[in-house]
Each structure stands twice: as structure tokens, then as C-alpha cells.
Amino acid sequence: MSGQTIKDKMNDVLSGEVLQNALDFAEYLEANEMVIDSGVISYKGKDVCYMHLDDAKEYPSPWTIWTAGDHISEHEDVPLSEQMKETVWANVNNCGNCGAGCNPGTRKMIFGKEFDNVCSVDMDFYRPDATTLECVKKLLEMRKYIILSEN
Numbered sequence: 208m209s210g211q212t213i214k215d216k217m218n219d220v221l222s223g224e225v226l227q228n229a230l231d232f233a234e235y236l237e238a239n240e241m242v243i244d245s246g247v248i249s250y251k252g253k254d255v256c257y258m259h260l261d262d263a264k265e266y267p268s269p270w271t272i273w274t275a276g277d278h279i280s281e282h283e284d285v286p287l288s289e290q291m292k293e294t295v296w297a298n299v300n301n302c303g304n305c306g307a308g309c310n311p312g313t314r315k316m317i318f319g320k321e322f323d324n325v326c327s328v329d330m331d332f333y334r335p336d337a338t339t340l341e342c343v344k345k346l347l348e349m350r351k352y353i354i355l356s357e358n
Contacts, residue, residue, distance in 0.1 A: 213243050213260075220262040220269050228337055229260075229270055235344055239351065248347075255350045256343070257328070266333055272343055273300065273328040276350040278317045285349040287342075292318050294342040298333075300326040 211219075217229040236243060241250045248256045254275040259267045278295070287295070299322050302312025312324035332343055 216260055217270075220260060224336070225270060225334055228335060228340055231337070232272075232335075232340055232343075235340075239347070241347070241351075250347075250351050250354055253354050255347050255354075267331070270334055272332045272335060274330045274332075274343070274346050274350070275328065276346075276353065278329045278346070279315075285345065285352050287318060287345060287349075291342045291345055292320075294339055295330060295346070296320055296322075298330045298339070300328055300331040302326045 214230060214233050217226060217233065221229050233243075236248060239250070241248050241255060243258070246258050246260070247254055248258060256275050257273040259271045259273075261268045263269065295318055299317060301324050302309050303326070304310040305326075309325075309327035312326055314321060314323050315325040315329065316322075317325070317329060330346075332339055335343060
């Protein structure tokens with residue numbers, strides 16, 4: 208991205224509602240002290256999610272977010288609504304033999320529901336809308352809480 212900010216890149220490759228959602232997400236990351244570096248988003252030096260952004264029209268472009276961390280169960284301090292769980296379950300990332308080392312995927316329990324063939328990165332959110340981004344933010348809040356409790 209040589210000299211471009213993430214918001215510049217978003218403005219270059221996204222438009223309309225997707226652009227507004229992305230810019231709102233960037234604001235959220237900044238407000239929550241999360242650092243974006245070459246698609247890796249971290250908090251206090253630990254990964255919270257990954258973001259792919261470019262002008263290709265095929266998946267995972269133009270904008271995809273993958274969450275990092277353990278999604279086996281909720282954390283009582285950061286509960287998920289049933290609607291958010293449904294959003295998570297609808298975005299479980301099936302292994303596609305991408306080279307991440309998880310082929311053929313594993314069986315995982317994600318917030319009380321079992322899934323087969325899950326990638327090493329549990330979820331991917333492709334072109335997330337505002338409602339989906341609220342769920343993503345909740346997952347990042349959960350990850351942030353875990354990072355803070357480890358220190």
C-alpha cells in the first residue's frame with residue numbers, strides 16, 4: 208500500500224454502502240486501539256483479525272475479514288445474541304486447501320454448534336454489511352477481552 212492509508216485504499220477499491228461500511232469499520236478499529244499492518248489487525252501485538260482489500264471482483268475481494276482466535280464458546284463478559292450466533296454460523300470458513308496448513312479442515316464446535324471441514328481461520332466475512340459488521344465487532348471485542356485477561 209506504499210504510503211496509502213487503509214482509508215485511502217478503501218476509497219480506491221470500494222464504493223457505495225460497502226465503502227461506507229469499510230470506513231466505519233476502520234474508524235472502529237482506530238477507536239479501539241487496533242493496528243492495521245499489511246492486512247493483519249492486532250491489539251497489543253496480538254492478532255484479532257485479518258483483512259483482504261483489493262479491486263479484484265472475485266472472492267476474497269474486494270473486501271473480506273477473517274477473525275482470529277478461539278470461537279468455541281462465548282465469554283460471559285461479551286455475550287452474543289442468537290442473531291449474532293446465526294451470523295457467525297452463516298460465515299464459517301470451510302477449508303479450501305489455500306495453503307494455510309489445515310487441509311482438509313477440522314471438526315470444530317463454534318458457539319455451541321458443530322461444523323465439519325473448518326479452516327484454521329474459523330470465519331470469513333465477505334463484503335460484510337452493517338449488521339454483519341456489528342457481529343464482527345463483537346467478535347473483536349471478545350478477542351480483545353481475552354488478550355487483556357492474558358496480560
